[in-house]
Amino acid sequence: MKNLIFILFLCFSISNIHGQTKNDIVIGKIETIESKVLNEQRRILVYVPENATHPNYKQKSYPVVYLLDGDAHFYSVVGLIKQLSSVNGNTLCPKMIVVGISNTNRTRDLTPTKGERANSGGGENFMSFIKNELIPHIDSNYPTLNFRTFIGHSLGGLTVMNTLLNQPDLFNAYVAIDPSMWYNNKNLLSKIKTSTFNETYKNKTLFLGIANTMHKDMDTIRIKKDTTASTRHIRAILELNMFLKDSQEKHLSFKSKYYEDDDHGSVPLIAEYDALRYIFKFHRFKLHRDDYLNPEVNLVAKVEAYYKKLSQGFGIEIKPDEEYVNNLGYQLLNNNAFKKSEQIFKLNIKNYPESFNVYDSIGDLYMAIGDKEKAIENFKKSVFINEKSYSKAKLLELEKD
Structure with a gap:
């Protein structure tokens, strides 16, 4: 309950990022990008983990979450990541940069093809903006690790699926939450069902969240026989889910979950939680009392094995974090x-x-x-590298004796 209150406090107490004073809690900043591709200004919300820079340690790099419908989901996703990566010593997911993309013309940007809605079909331009302008801007101005997650809900989920199909290398992990696969007579769904998800998808992950948008007298079995317009949304998602589950040749790492007690509006938060747990299932690390006290336990080997696992999960070499190892020491x-x-x-x-x-x-x-000689030796090394090192005062004290 205490942690839930903390997340809710984050979500509702920081709606105005401008005009901050030293007493305000600030979780991010607003930026405006002048997009040549879209010929308009685009507003983004950016969160960077606290203490991303520290005078004692080398600049850290962080995976990035790109979040569609940013104004609606930014605060909750930041709260989730803080909770899963930091609070109570959690390591269920990494600390991450979050980039929330605000909407200007949602229908235009989040539909990959022209359909029944007016001003639709601008998805290709929008993804060109993300690929050629937004991602380079974030990589140039923030300490990013080359691991990206793409999250979208509803039409945003449709955009996530379209990107996975047509530009799989743009992101490492994809989260499609109750995606609008019905759009344009299931045009994208039909294309997906002819795809093999071959070797290109070997290191890609997809989480599919499915909300309960059925009538009370239906279930996920009977609804497949329904033909009414009111159920086309969930029927299309269930069709996608069945294809991805049954595809024997796919290399894509895939998981889906049906949320019986959540509708289209309530499903994003819980689906994002489950998605982060799934995508970063390799990230958890927990030491036990025996690791600290039992002299037979090789703690160094355990730490190195964990970071080897992280390197495999991210597809990038990850050295044991200096700050973490220092604190453990x-x-x-x-x-x-x-x-x-x-x-x-x-x-x-x-x-x-x-x-x-x-x-x-x-x-x-x-x-x-009480090993004064070795203490002096290492303090001298520290001061040699940085004359402002804390070791300077310690060294003076030791050499007086």
Whole structure:
């Protein structure tokens, strides 16, 4: 309940990002991009994880979530990611940059072909804006990791599916929430059903969320025989789901979930939660009491194995995070697990030999165990790299004795 209140507070207490004072809680900023492709200004909402920059550590890079209907979903998605990546020590998903894309002409931008709606069919231009203007802008101005997730609901879900089909390499993970697959006489659905999802999709992930938009007297079995216009939305999604589940040759990593107790309007939040859990199922890492206290447990090997798993999941080499390893070393130090602490601090030295902080930290360990010679040696290394290092004062104190 406490965590739910925290998320709701984030979602409803920060609706105005302008005119902030030091007492305000700020979770992002508004930017305007002048789009030559669309010949208009486009408003985006951007969230970057707190402490993305720290004087002791190298600039971190973060995966990026691109979110359609940004004004509607930005705050809730940021809240979810904060909860799953940070609160209570959670590592269920990574800390991520979130880019919410505001609408100007929703029907135009989120429909890939001309259909029954006026001003429809501008989806190709819109995706050109995202590919050629928005993504390069975000990559140039923010600390991005080359791993992108694309989330869309309703017509936004249709856009997600169209992008997966026609530009699969633009994103790594796709989340289609109750997508409007009925659009234009199921034109996109028909194309998908002739696709094989071959080797190109080997490292791609799709999560499909399905809301309950049926009448009370129907279920997911009987509705397939219905022909009325009122059920065309869910029938088309169930048809998509069946095809993707039954396709034997697909390389795409796929999961779907039907939300019996959620309708078209309520389904995004819970589907986004489940999607993040599925996409980043490789990300969770949890140490137990035995890992800290049992001398037989090789903690360094465990940390390195985890980051190897992260590297495989992201498709990019991910070194053990300097800040995380540093904090782990101090936890062990504070629990008098001196040998394990030394091993962990040495792991940081191996991965970040250019960092003044790694030598300062292991110097603290040697001070704690009374090894003055090694403490001085490492504090000197720290000061050599950065003359403003905390080690300078410690070194002066030690050399006075």
